[in-house]
Amino acid sequence: SQTIHQWPATLVQPVGSPLSLECTVEGTSNPNLYWYRQAAGRGLQLLFYSVGIGQISSEVPQNLSASRPQDRQFILSSKKLLLSDSGFYLCAWSRGAHQPQHFGDGTRLSIL
């Protein structure tokens, strides 16, 4: 069966520090991968998605970037975090477009 791992579960970082959140999927090949953010009191927002290694689509211009160095690995990064980057970050995978998505447990990021 397929599983998705996301870490860390919680993270507290100072403003201006770098960020790296990692997501890996097991049990499937060539998944579509997604990064979402849920700010406090707000809905989910798609940040990036990837349909293959090295292929990243950005939905919202921002302080963050994403990379897919391996088929089942998706990384969310920032060189310098802003206060507005605080939120709940979720990784998800699907078998392809127009398919149900399967979510990781999320990372709660607090910026101080």
Added chain:
Amino acid sequence: KNEVEQSPQNLTAQEGEFITINCSYSVGISALHWLQQHPGGGIVSLFMLSSGKKKHGRLIATINIQEKHSSLHITASHPRDSAVYICAATRNTGNQFYFGTGTSLTVIP
């Protein structure tokens, strides 16, 4: 105005009640998704539908393409159904999701 609107925002029900959560969308979509987010934050995909009706246990999802409206029904509600229910629409590419802000459901024993 959001592309996807949900109502109500908050809902409290007695155990056993029949529950309906509504979702309206203003964009052309390829599919409509219902998600469940538990208090810890984890999200589970409940349904993906592009027409008609789907049923899974006590959950029923319907969609009316002409009216651009979907509903999620929970029959015989139970306290373990307490969660945030999120409606999301995917557009042509199937990768662009538009999310509603969610409906927070609390079922009281």
